[in-house]
Amino acid sequence: MxxxxxxxxxxxxxxxxxxxxxxxxxxxxxxxxxxxxxxxxxxxxxxxxxxxxxxxxxxxxxxxxxxxxxxxxxxxxxxxxxxxxxxxxxxxAITPEQLEMIAEATRWVRRELGPRGVTIQPGKAASISLYHADTAILRSLTPLIESTFAREGWPLRVSMTWLYINCDLVHxxxxxxxxxxxxxxxxxxxxxxxxxxxxxxxxxxxxxxxxxxxxxxxxxxxxxxxxxxxxxxxxxxxxxxxxx
Ligand SMILES: [Mg+2]
Incomplete structure (x- = not known):
């Protein structure tokens, strides 16, 4: 048993x-x-x-x-x-409006962080995972990402894993x-x-x-x-x- x-x-x-x-x-x-x-x-x-x-x-x-x-x-x-x-x-619990917000946040990441060497992990549908070959540089971008999400009113939780920054819907x-x-x-x-x-x-x-x-x-x-x-x-x- x-x-x-x-x-x-x-x-x-x-x-x-x-x-x-x-x-x-x-x-x-x-x-x-x-x-x-x-x-x-x-x-x-x-x-x-x-x-x-x-x-x-x-x-x-x-x-x-x-x-x-x-x-x-x-x-x-x-x-x-x-x-x-x-x-x-x-x-x-994920709404169409939230999916559109994720797409908007993804466009911001590509525009603002792409030139700094940040890439987005392929395959995610309602969240964003950011990668940089130099993890210290990635980590240093956390305050900018958090302040931008707060200013834009995007309800995304920002958390650092070993190698990625995960941006997930707060709920x-x-x-x-x-x-x-x-x-x-x-x-x-x-x-x-x-x-x-x-x-x-x-x-x-x-x-x-x-x-x-x-x-x-x-x-x-x-x-x-x-x-x-x-x-x-x-x-x-x-x-x-x-x-x-
Ligand atoms: Mg694990």
Whole structure:
């Protein structure tokens, strides 16, 4: 009998490296084997995803890890993608006016920050992720971005990840995404586990009964975890799955 029904897992820093290098295909195939067994026998929790990554990247990861039954949260809560139905559902709390505002903010980024070497991560639909080859330069632009959004009245939350600045609608987050996941599946938070590596994953932590981190996680998050793996990234996730 399984103690938990599902595990909500971040992608970057948990299943794949933060940098743009190769993924550990061996570890991911072992996670897929785990997941296929979970869905066939129902003896262990199914691993699903909650990520800031754009839907196409997250969908590819969902299929790679063999999850064919549980929806995943993509783009920091903008999308739920259901692999069983091949269905993409944007959070209905996002209005057409807000999508137009995102487009306007995107045009401002291209015009004002593009010449400074900032690029926009492709594939996002209702948020903007900014990248610069020099992370220190990117970080130094945060006050300009925040003050511009405030002046224009664009309700966007600005947060720095390891390598990106994420600009997300203030009412959309990993937390709102996990709430939708729970609502559409009928999963019980008392029977959910979670895995994350940065403080943005506190949004997963708040909805699950048991939370774990790979060894590369931020200290602040490790302090909130029930278990910290000895191994980093995907090997750490395998260690966590064995624990569960
Ligand atoms: Mg992460």
């Amino acid at each position: 399984r103690r938990y029904d599902a595990i909500v897992c971040d992608i970057d820093g948990c299943l794949s490296p933060e940098h743009s290098g190769p993924m550990d295909a061996g570890a991911l195939s072992r996670i897929a084997a785990y997941n296929l067994g979970a869905q066939e026998s129902g003896d262990r929790p199914v691993l699903t995803l909650c990520s800031g990554r754009p839907q196409p990247f997250a969908e590819a990861m969902c299929r790679l890890i063999g999850n064919r039954t549980l929806p995943i949260v993509c783009e920091n809560g903008v999308w739920l993608y259901d692999p069983a139905a091949n269905e993409y559902v944007m959070d209905p 959309i987050s990993k937390s709102s995404g996990v709430r939708r996941l729970i609502a559409c599946t009928g999963l019980d938070g008392a029977r959910l586990a979670g895995i994350g590596d940065t403080t943005s994953d506190l949004a997963i932590r708040e909805h699950v009964a048991w939370f774990a981190c790979p060894s590369n996680a931020q200290d602040e998050l490790k302090q909130r975890a029930d278990f910290v793996a000895k191994q980093p990234e995907a090997d750490g996730v395998l260690e966590i799955l064995a624990r569960l």
